[in-house]
Amino acid sequence: MSRITLIDPASATGQTSEQLAQINGAFGMVPNMFKAAANSPAALASLWGAFGALGGGRLGAKLGEQIAVAIADRNDCNYCLAAHTGLGRKAGATAQEMAEAQAGRSTDPRTAAALAFAVGVVDKRAGIETADVDALRSAGFDDEEIVEIVAHIALNLFTNYLNVALDVPVDFPGVKLTRAAA
Template identity: 35%
Template sequence: MKTISTIVDDVSVSPEIEETFIKIKKALNAPFTPNFFRVWGISPESLKGIWPVMNHILTSGRVGRQLKEMIFVAISSLKGCHYCEAAHHAFCLSIGVTPEQIDSLINNYTADTADPKDKAAIDFAVRLAKDSHSSSEQDFQALRELGFDDEEIMEIIAMSGMCVFYNHLANATKINIDEGFVKKISKK
């Protein structure tokens, strides 16, 4: 009996899905289409909804990709999503996050070596991943004082929610971690 995590090997890819996979690789600046998206290729309608969320929240906007990837690692570790933790660990390494920062994100759900602005954003996003009711006017004020504007704060909130959503999808499908991510992490 096949498990969900092995379906990726048998997905029949239509030209439309292959085109989506090419867009994903390009937007993520990845050398391959991650297994996460390949598994969802079995459900084209789901993939049509899942990919644009990540494309807009992770790869676009005013908050930098590096900070967003750090948030993704911290929340994925918190939520026990080994797939997302490994994938975004590899992306962090590719865009200049240090191994020490990544270790802190994985073990403490924060980045003690990051600048205070990044640390505050990561801590806020992780707290929201634990309890989405925990945001307050004081959070907005503290983040504003560090230099974030309201649009950027909303992006941090969206990033936190997106991480929880993607962790759910990856954990539920038990996706195998891509060999390319494993190799990247082992080289650090």
């Protein structure tokens, strides 16, 4: 049971109502995470805006979702692991690719570099080395994409913390946490 009220989209007003309607249009439902964030119009606007901005970024949806599951597993976030595994499959990832990403791995060298970087940033609380950024460059990422990876990390840390701290009920098909990357 959630530690806070999950806002019913039918009772929301103003900008919150408009954003929840957009979210419903995108997902075919309003996921509980957004209902929790809707307690703060500013938090909801930030969250939905970040999803929209990064969704149109250069990394692509598949890599964004792979980063999300790697971070979710590191942070024991059942909600994000379930949601992003499903979204990753919709973005073209196989079940195996998502399971590997959850563990911070990939057979694709470019994806593997992005996941290693993301896990390293989370594990080291951003205290990474120049060599970590150089590894991304060696895998073919430019500065725009590197900053975008950091933005994905930040967004996923926010959603992980929101869901774990406030015990938001999972409303996506469950996926087992592995902590394999630990």
